[in-house]
Amino acid sequence: MKRSLAARSNGKLTRRQLLTAAGAGATGAALLRLAPWETGVAPAQLQGTTLRILQWSHFVPAFDVFFDKFTADWGKENGVTVRVDHIQNVQMPARVASELAAGAGHDIFMFNSHVLTAVYYPNMVDISDICERLGNKYGGWLQAAHSAGQVNGVWYGYPDFFIAQPMLYRKDLFDENGLNYPDTWDLARAAARVMKAKGHGTGMQISHCNDSNHDWRALFFDFGVKETDNTGKEILWDSKELREAMRYGKALYEECMTPEVFSWDDVSDNRYLGSGVAIWIHDAISAWRSIEGVNPDLYKKIYLGLEPAGPRARLNVVDAQVYGIWKFSKNQAAAKAFLEYWGNHQLEAIVASKGYNMPYFRGLYKKPMPVLGEEGNGFSALQDWLKIAVTYGYPGPQSAAASEVNTTFIIPDMVGRYIRGGDLEGSVKWGIDQIKEIYAKYK
Amino acid sequence: MADVELVTGSRLYAGRGAFTRQRYLVGYALLTPAVLYMGALVGAPFFFSLYLSLSDASVGNQVARYVGLQNFFAIFQDSTFRMALRNTVQFTVIAGIFKGLLGTLLAFLLMQEVRGKKLVRALVVIPWTLPVAISALAWKWMFDSQFSAINWVGVHLHLISGWPIWLGEPGLAMASVIIVNVWRGFPFGAIVLLAAFSAVPLELVDAGKVDGANFWQRYTRIVVPIIAPILFVGLLFDTVFTLGDLSIVYILTQGGPLGATEILPTRALEIGIQAGALGRGAAISLILFPILVPVVYFLLRILRRREAL
Numbered sequence: 023m024k025r026s027l028a029a030r031s032n033g034k035l036t037r038r039q040l041l042t043a044a045g046a047g048a049t050g051a052a053l054l055r056l057a058p059w060e061t062g063v064a065p066a067q068l069q070g071t072t073l074r075i076l077q078w079s080h081f082v083p084a085f086d087v088f089f090d091k092f093t094a095d096w097g098k099e100n101g102v103t104v105r106v107d108h109i110q111n112v113q114m115p116a117r118v119a120s121e122l123a124a125g126a127g128h129d130i131f132m133f134n135s136h137v138l139t140a141v142y143y144p145n146m147v148d149i150s151d152i153c154e155r156l157g158n159k160y161g162g163w164l165q166a167a168h169s170a171g172q173v174n175g176v177w178y179g180y181p182d183f184f185i186a187q188p189m190l191y192r193k194d195l196f197d198e199n200g201l202n203y204p205d206t207w208d209l210a211r212a213a214a215r216v217m218k219a220k221g222h223g224t225g226m227q228i229s230h231c232n233d234s235n236h237d238w239r240a241l242f243f244d245f246g247v248k249e250t251d252n253t254g255k256e257i258l259w260d261s262k263e264l265r266e267a268m269r270y271g272k273a274l275y276e277e278c279m280t281p282e283v284f285s286w287d288d289v290s291d292n293r294y295l296g297s298g299v300a301i302w303i304h305d306a307i308s309a310w311r312s313i314e315g316v317n318p319d320l321y322k323k324i325y326l327g328l329e330p331a332g333p334r335a336r337l338n339v340v341d342a343q344v345y346g347i348w349k350f351s352k353n354q355a356a357a358k359a360f361l362e363y364w365g366n367h368q369l370e371a372i373v374a375s376k377g378y379n380m381p382y383f384r385g386l387y388k389k390p391m392p393v394l395g396e397e398g399n400g401f402s403a404l405q406d407w408l409k410i411a412v413t414y415g416y417p418g419p420q421s422a423a424a425s426e427v428n429t430t431f432i433i434p435d436m437v438g439r440y441i442r443g444g445d446l447e448g449s450v451k452w453g454i455d456q457i458k459e460i461y462a463k464y465k
Numbered sequence: 466m467a468d469v470e471l472v473t474g475s476r477l478y479a480g481r482g483a484f485t486r487q488r489y490l491v492g493y494a495l496l497t498p499a500v501l502y503m504g505a506l507v508g509a510p511f512f513f514s515l516y517l518s519l520s521d522a523s524v525g526n527q528v529a530r531y532v533g534l535q536n537f538f539a540i541f542q543d544s545t546f547r548m549a550l551r552n553t554v555q556f557t558v559i560a561g562i563f564k565g566l567l568g569t570l571l572a573f574l575l576m577q578e579v580r581g582k583k584l585v586r587a588l589v590v591i592p593w594t595l596p597v598a599i600s601a602l603a604w605k606w607m608f609d610s611q612f613s614a615i616n617w618v619g620v621h622l623h624l625i626s627g628w629p630i631w632l633g634e635p636g637l638a639m640a641s642v643i644i645v646n647v648w649r650g651f652p653f654g655a656i657v658l659l660a661a662f663s664a665v666p667l668e669l670v671d672a673g674k675v676d677g678a679n680f681w682q683r684y685t686r687i688v689v690p691i692i693a694p695i696l697f698v699g700l701l702f703d704t705v706f707t708l709g710d711l712s713i714v715y716i717l718t719q720g721g722p723l724g725a726t727e728i729l730p731t732r733a734l735e736i737g738i739q740a741g742a743l744g745r746g747a748a749i750s751l752i753l754f755p756i757l758v759p760v761v762y763f764l765l766r767i768l769r770r771r772e773a774l
Contacts, residue, residue, distance in 0.1 A: 115524075115738050115739050116738050118524070119524040122524060123524075123527070125527070136739055138524070138525065141524060141526075142524065142525035144525060144526055145526070145527065228722075229632075229633070229721045229722055230718065230719035230720050230721030230722070231719060231721075281630050281633055281634075282611060282630055282633065283633070284630060284632075284633030284721075284722045285608075285610045285630050285631065285632035285633030285634075285638070285718075285722065286610065286633075287605075290609075290610070290611075293611060422740070422741060422742075425739075426736070426740035426741075429735050429736075429740045430545065430735050430736070430740065431719075431720070431721065434721070435723050438722060438723050439723060456544075456545070459543065463742070463745075
């Protein structure tokens with residue numbers, strides 16, 4: 023001990039001690055910079071700064087209350103002033119575009135459903151370090167997360183959560199009529215065919231709205247349709263599987279739906295279910311939750327089921343919600359620190375959103391999951407979504423071209439042309455030509 | 466005797482010159498805010514759009530490459546764009562005709578001396594003053610496929626057979642967006658006409674009556690020529706507003722079904738903002754400019770000629 027005590031008492035350090043102390047200091051400093059993001063303690067450089075977050079107004083209003091408090095608490099603990107601005111999801115694309123054009127605005131922003139990571143990534147911060155750490159910690163990311171958050175293997179978007187689109191069916195009507203639950207598209211069709219005659223048909227939008235985009239894609243993917251190859255470059259829409267699915271879709275419409283579906287928007291099917299008419303709908307759980315307060319009896323009769331299996335797959339097209347950090351952000355350090363901290367609290371997000379926010383981490387799908395595994399009415403089926411969640415562009419990424427196919431409603435229009443009396447080949451050709459034109463523009 | 470200074474001719478001219486210069490200076494100074502205002506709010510966005518339309522700009526990239534007329538060629542190859550162009554013209558012309566007819570009728574009604582005239586006048590402009598998002602949402606409910614109040618009333622009064630799906634059938638969907646645009650716009654036309662009618666000298670109308678002119682002749686030969694400048698300006702405003710009317714279509718149909726109500730503003734939004742292809746979006750939004758410029762030019766020229774008479 024002489025060495026150290028003597029050195030201390032003399033106020034002198036040997037060269038070795040100096041190097042050791044410097045090394046320890048550097049390591050400590052590095053850990054301090056890293057550890058705070060895990061523990062919620064911000065490094066000194068963040069203190070006194072402001073973090074601005076732009077995101078949607080959640081469909082579950084209680085979640086916004088929770089999130090605002092969560093961010094405020096994190097800000098208080100870390101000496102960061104956090105401001106969260108919530109806007110309607112339909113306003114988000116224009117707002118995000120205008121922020122980049124101005125080179126000013128928020129530090130963190132969100133993509134809702136129309137995920138344009140592939141378009142915006144040159145102006146988004148590389149957050150691979152955060153995403154890799156979180157992915158490793160929570161058992162890896164779902165494939166759908168890679169599609170939404172990565173471009174050329176680099177993480178630019180933090181896939182926050184996705185919105186599942188399960189089957190919501192009237193168990194009471196299925197039981198009373200001796201019908202099998204809609205675990206496959208054939209069973210769903212058979213049940214709706216029987217029940218339409220009794221005043222309980224079904225409906226999937228064939229119109230210009232988001233639900234129409236993901237409902238028909240899900241059905242197509244279940245029949246084996248693929249949008250592109252894994253790279254997103256080669257178009258694979260034109261296939262015998264697409265024709266088979268189109269024929270099935272027409273039969274499903276003719277036997278089980280009414281022409282109302284041509285006019286439906288995103289909430290029309292919610293109202294259809296809430297009115298007590300629908301035998302089943304294929305939609306987010308908000309359709310079911312919205313009934314809870316206004317019609318508790320009906321609410322109890324509605325059950326949640328997995329995506330119906332098709333002849334070749336069981337894949338559900340989910341709505342991705344992705345955070346990004348602007349390169350022009352003056353507080354990227356706080357933004358990254360917050361996102362990583364938030365990524366460590368996904369289970370709380372599930373609870374606060376009443377099961378609406380579905381996590382992208384494989385490791386969080388351990389049964390029973392909070393809310394999902396605890397609630398009745400078949401809600402536990404959501405715990406199996408890790409096996410079936412995909413996004414548009416499947417199996418390729420959500421590329422700029424795939425986004426344009428989505429936003430211009432080519433798939434609902436292709437389905438609509440055929441169902442309204444167009445010939446199959448003509449309708450498919452129209453759709454494929456449109457898709458090819460779009461992809462050609464991005465070459 | 467007071468000293469009198471003789472003002473020579475050259476000094477007089479010099480004084481006049483200074484006065485003229487001063488007048489010009491004041492004139493330009495007064496004009497400057499308006500020019501700056503127009504330049505900032507109209508000129509800058511216009512030239513920026515023009516620049517975008519000639520580039521491969523995207524929402525995600527601040528650096529754009531000049532691509533000439535490539536975006537314009539690309540959009541004309543797109544069959545949905547061509548349909549949107551056709552729909553836009555159809556939407557604007559049909560809505561314009563109905564707004565003109567109903568606006569004139571309403572203006573005549575509002576001219577009548579009845580009790581509560583002021584209240585009635587205030588009430589009829591409500592559709593025009595309401596925020597478009599609110600009124601379009603109210604109409605969306607009235608056109609709802611399941612709960613349509615229009616269908617319910619129509620069926621009970623035996624005016625409608627069956628249960629029309631207003632926003633689901635291509636023809637009905639176009640009719641629906643036109644109805645809402647007309648409902649919103651014709652009170653404005655009526656107010657403009659009302660103001661114009663008040664400028665018509667009654668003695669001319671009376672003289673027409675004495676000469677045996679019937680109502681139609683008095684209206685077309687006496688009233689319309691007098692109020693023509695106001696009609697032209699009103700028509701111009703309405704055409705421009707209708708061509709750029711995104712909200713009604715976006716809220717009611719988002720351009721569906723099957724693109725039947727797709728108009729240029731919705732197409733520009735889908736391509737330029739939602740899909741992120743700013744260059745093509747700007748090209749779509751600018752496509753009517755070369756068509757509108759000669760129309761506006763000739764309308765304003767006619768106006769100027771009439772004023773000169």
